[in-house]
Amino acid sequence: MIDVNDKITVYMSLHTENLKIVEVKGTFFKENIKLNLMLENNKLIHLFEREKEKLINALEKCGFNNIILNFEEKSEDVDVLDYFGEERQEHLTLDIRV
Numbered sequence: 001m002i003d004v005n006d007k008i009t010v011y012m013s014l015h016t017e018n019l020k021i022v023e024v025k026g027t028f029f030k031e032n033i034k035l036n037l038m039l040e041n042n043k044l045i046h047l048f049e050r051e052k053e054k055l056i057n058a059l060e061k062c063g064f065n066n067i068i069l070n071f072e073e074k075s076e077d078v079d080v081l082d083y084f085g086e087e088r089q090e091h092l093t094l095d096i097r098v
Contacts, residue, residue: 019040021040031065034067036070045071
């Protein structure tokens with residue numbers, strides 16, 4: 001069972017029609033959230049930067065107070081486990097495909 005005091009790190013790869021592949025690494029701790037979004041190109045980065053406040057407002061409505069958003073261009077395919085570093089040693093991973 002997950003404790004509210006646990007730090008949780010998740011990885012999502014979203015395959016969309018308009019935004020192509022958006023990879024998200026999220027870290028959650030209490031009311032804090034940090035999202036790193038890896039996007040296909042600079043045009044998409046600028047789009048997300050322009051709409052950043054809307055995303056922050058939506059996350060605040062979900063109960064998050066300290067919100068950090070980073071957007072970067074996706075470089076090459078990276079092993080997902082590299083995102084988690086040493087954390088992967090202690091936790092199980094659940095892969096859900098929809």
